[in-house]
Amino acid sequence: MRWKTVTLNWDAFHGPLMEAFPVLDENDLIRMEGDRAALEEHLVTLTGDSADDVAAQLDEWLEGAVPADVHMDEHHDNASITESGRYVPEGEDASDNDARFGDDATTDGR
Numbered sequence: 001m002r003w004k005t006v007t008l009n010w011d012a013f014h015g016p017l018m019e020a021f022p023v024l025d026e027n028d029l030i031r032m033e034g035d036r037a038a039l040e041e042h043l044v045t046l047t048g049d050s051a052d053d054v055a056a057q058l059d060e061w062l063e064g065a066v067p068a069d070v071h072m073d074e075h076h077d078n079a080s081i082t083e084s085g086r087y088v089p090e091g092e093d094a095s096d097n098d099a100r101f102g103d104d105a106t107t108d109g110r
Helices: 005-009 010-020 027-033 034-046 050-060 072-086
Strands: none
Touching: 005 010, 005 034, 010 027, 010 050, 027 034, 034 050
16 A cells, blocks of 8 residues: 555554554654654654664554555545446446346356
């Protein structure tokens, strides 16, 4: 994931950040409002790790999954619906009733 995703959905990332960095306090995260530099600075102060180590730890954390509540937030609905079209077979529309195709009871779709 990208830091922009974290910033845009900051509240949803409080839990995962506190899980990854148990020294963090939710009140501090609220005040930071998604500012990565402030978070890094705060982690350096709390942990005593170098700025480079903290930056590397955050980069590693960013390689993880986006929390489900970020994906499920209603302001993502239109993008999710549009994206779902990539997984619909040719000749079928994402909003079609699958019963119309008559292959629901078969395992190979034939």
